[in-house]
Amino acid sequence: MSEDHQTQWDVAVVGGGVIGCSIAWRLAQGGLRVIVLDKSDFGSEASYAAGGMLAPLSEADQTGAFFDLCVASRAIYSDFARELLESSAIDIEYRTEGTLYLSLREEDDEELDRRWQWQQATGLNVKRLGAGCVRKLEPGITTALRWALKFPDDHQVNNRLLAAALFESARLSGVETRPHTEVHQLLTESVAGKERVTGLKTSRGLILADRLIIAAGSWSSQVTSSTASTLEVLPVRGQMVAFEMPVQPLSHVIYSRRGYLIPRNSGCVIAGSTTERTGFNKSVTAGGVADILNHAIEIMPSTRELAITETWAGLRPHAHDGLPVLGKDPQIDGLIYATAHYRNGILLTPITARAISELVLEGDSSINLSPFSISRRTLRLAEH
Numbered sequence: 555m556s557e558d559h560q561t562q563w564d565v566a567v568v569g570g571g572v573i574g575c576s577i578a579w580r581l582a583q584g585g586l587r588v589i590v591l592d593k594s595d596f597g598s599e600a601s602y603a604a605g606g607m608l609a610p611l612s613e614a615d616q617t618g619a620f621f622d623l624c625v626a627s628r629a630i631y632s633d634f635a636r637e638l639l640e641s642s643a644i645d646i647e648y649r650t651e652g653t654l655y656l657s658l659r660e661e662d663d664e665e666l667d668r669r670w671q672w673q674q675a676t677g678l679n680v681k682r683l684g685a686g687c688v689r690k691l692e693p694g695i696t697t698a699l700r701w702a703l704k705f706p707d708d709h710q711v712n713n714r715l716l717a718a719a720l721f722e723s724a725r726l727s728g729v730e731t732r733p734h735t736e737v738h739q740l741l742t743e744s745v746a747g748k749e750r751v752t753g754l755k756t757s758r759g760l761i762l763a764d765r766l767i768i769a770a771g772s773w774s775s776q777v778t779s780s781t782a783s784t785l786e787v788l789p790v791r792g793q794m795v796a797f798e799m800p801v802q803p804l805s806h807v808i809y810s811r812r813g814y815l816i817p818r819n820s821g822c823v824i825a826g827s828t829t830e831r832t833g834f835n836k837s838v839t840a841g842g843v844a845d846i847l848n849h850a851i852e853i854m855p856s857t858r859e860l861a862i863t864e865t866w867a868g869l870r871p872h873a874h875d876g877l878p879v880l881g882k883d884p885q886i887d888g889l890i891y892a893t894a895h896y897r898n899g900i901l902l903t904p905i906t907a908r909a910i911s912e913l914v915l916e917g918d919s920s921i922n923l924s925p926f927s928i929s930r931r932t933l934r935l936a937e938h
């Protein structure tokens with residue numbers, strides 16, 4: 555029996571990616587006794603594999619609750635980065651050059667034009683640039699460029715440093731961190747006809763806790779209880795390739811409809827990505843890399859000459875409608891979800907940490923979480 559069997563935690567968090575660690579950090583700052591468990595090393599899954607783009611406008615075709623959540627998170631990112639630097643001494647390389655979205659073929663025009671029309675009509679910060687102007691900003695971009703959109707406020711961070719900074723901040727705030735501890739089952743009891751959480755069964759014994767937060771990314775559906783609401787989160791693989799940076803470096807994040815390039819402070823550029831339903835398989839494939847390379851070369855022809863320094867793949871946690879699942883389980887007291895952030899988990903980290911910590915510390919959140927509740931998901935699943 556583990557020594558933890560005797561310890562009563564206020565909160566146990568399942569999953570030590572950016573979502574689990576950021577919530578744990580905020581809860582420890584609020585004075586709670588918090589433990590985070592990860593089946594592997596902390597921050598070694600999607601949070602490690604990501605690109606780190608904070609780009610709500612670049613891919614958005616409409617406003618709505620999800621768009622608002624993304625924009626709200628982006629708005630607090632620079633303060634979040636500063637606070638992380640103060641608490642962990644790790645600089646997450648928050649960069650503000652912005653994002654360029656290129657039209658490289660005639661067929662690209664329609665999507666970019668549509669995005670430009672609604673975003674500038676809504677008063678969002680988007681600019682339309684001619685090819686000459688873009689190539690002055692980024693001389694390495696292909697001469698086949700037709701025109702581009704610039705999203706000055708769509709920034710980026712180094713997600714690997716973000717994961718490290720959150721882990722360190724959580725640890726220094728008093729959070730107990732347990733790597734290589736797999737959660738097998740949620741434990742509950744029935745009190746006056748209502749279920750409530752009591753703890754977790756793990757590969758290293760029992761953990762007793764008053765509240766449980768499911769932040770297990772693509773594996774979240776596997777961490778459940780027979781009485782909890784149905785949580786459907788599936789993995790979507792994304793492959794990535796990193797190159798040694800050219801003499802003439804990029805400064806912006808560069809998108810096309812088929813791929814993207816992200817410059818890093820370290821002097822490398824990251825190219826992505828694929829979107830594949832291959833279960834929990836994280837292989838890097840010849841086809842995946844070939845597609846990424848073709849799209850990278852289309853954007854910046856000199857990529858052809860660059861040395862590949864790393865390839866990897868990660869699993870984006872995806873719910874059936876692509877929205878995150880945030881908030882309380884309606885059936886079980888003390889059970890809270892913070893998962894299914896899909897393509898935007900790095901962007902959504904600060905706002906998720908704020909929303910979920912408010913829910914735990916104050917009983918309610920200043921952010922309306924009803925569009926992201928698990929009940930909306932169960933209802934929709936039942937409807938189809």
Ligand SMILES: Cc1cc2nc3c(=O)[nH]c(=O)nc-3n(C[C@H](O)[C@H](O)[C@H](O)COP(=O)(O)OP(=O)(O)OC[C@H]3O[C@@H](n4cnc5c(N)ncnc54)[C@H](O)[C@@H]3O)c2cc1C
Binds near residue numbers: 596603737769871
């Ligand atoms: C290729 C790629 C590119 C991306 N690019 C971006 C981007 O540019 N911008 C952006 O905002 N987002 C991006 N994302 C999405 C982002 O990475 C994710 O949404 C985010 O990292 C999710 O964080 P998480 O903490 O929920 O999940 P994860 O980082 O996957 O962490 C979940 C953790 O739970 C642990 N775990 C699972 N099951 C158990 C268990 N039973 N017991 C204990 N621990 C368990 C895992 O080991 C893991 O460490 C990208 C993702 C990928 C794959």
